[in-house]
Amino acid sequence: MNVLRMAYPALALTLLLFLMLVMAGAWVAQRATRNSGWVDVFWTFGTGIAGAVGALVPLGTAPPARRLLVAALVLVWAGRLGGYILRRTAAIRHEDARYARFRAEWGAGFERRMFLLLMIQAAVAWLLALAVTLAASNPYPLAPGLTLAGLAVFAGSVAGEGLADRQMHAFRADPANRGKVCARGLWAWSRHPNYFFEILVWLAYPLIGLAGPWWPGLAGLAAPLFMYWLLAKISGVPPLEREMLASRGDAYRDYQARVSPIVPWPPRRRG
Incomplete structure (x- = not known):
C-alpha cells in the first residue's frame, strides 16, 4: 500500500x-x-x-x-x-x-x-x-451497462466531430464560399458542433471507469465539465467568434442570433 x-x-x-x-x-x-x-x-x-x-x-x-x-x-x-x-x-x-x-x-x-x-x-x-x-x-470489474454507454458516447462523439470537421473542410475548400458563414449540415444547428462532440467525448472515459463502490471514479466526471468551461468560456468560442465577427460582420451576427452556440438545436427562423 x-x-x-x-x-x-x-x-x-x-x-x-x-x-x-x-x-x-x-x-x-x-x-x-x-x-x-x-x-x-x-x-x-x-x-x-x-x-x-x-x-x-x-x-x-x-x-x-x-x-x-x-x-x-x-x-x-x-x-x-x-x-x-x-x-x-x-x-x-x-x-x-x-x-x-x-x-x-x-x-x-x-x-x-x-x-x-x-x-x-x-x-x-x-x-x-x-x-x-x-x-x-477502478479495481472493480467492468460494468456492462456503463461500459456500453461509454462506448456509445465515444463512438458518437468521434463520429460527430469527424463529420463536423469534414463539413467545414468541404465548405472552406469551395472558392464560392470565401467570406461566407458555414450554416450547412451540423453547422446549421450549432455554431460549434465540433466543440460539442469534443466535450462529449470526455464523458466516455468516466462512464467506463464507474463500477462498484469506487467513489474516486466520480471525479472523472469533472473532465467534460472542465472541457466545456475551457471551450465555451476561455480558449474556444470567445476568441473564434471575435475573429468571425471581425471578418464576417453582420452575416455572422445573424448566424449568432439564429443558431445555438454549442449544443445542436433547431435554428430560429429569420424575422
Missing part, C-alpha cells in the same frame, strides 16, 4: 514532465515555422499518449481489460483529431487567427509569452490525462 501511495504521485509527475516537454517541442516547432497551428498538433498527440501511458501503467488491481480499453479509446481520439489538425496545418500557409492576433498584440514579447501559454496548455493536457488514468484505475 505504501508503495502504491508513492507510485501514483510519481506517475502523475512523470506525465506532467512529459507533457511539458511535448509543449516545449511545440514552442520550438511554431517558432521555426512561424505557424502556431503546430501547437494544437503537439497538444492533441501529447494528451493522447500521456492518457494511454497513464491508463496502461499497472498500478493497483484494475482489470487489464479496462486499462486496455481506455488506452485504446484515447489513442483513437488522438489519432483522429491529431491527424485532422496535422493535415490542416500542413496544408495552409497562414497562421491560425487566434495565434496571429497574439503575435500582433504581444509584439517583441510574443515568444516568451507563447512559451508560458504552452506550459498552461501542458497543465490542461495533464488534467485530462489524469482523468483518463483515473477511469482506467
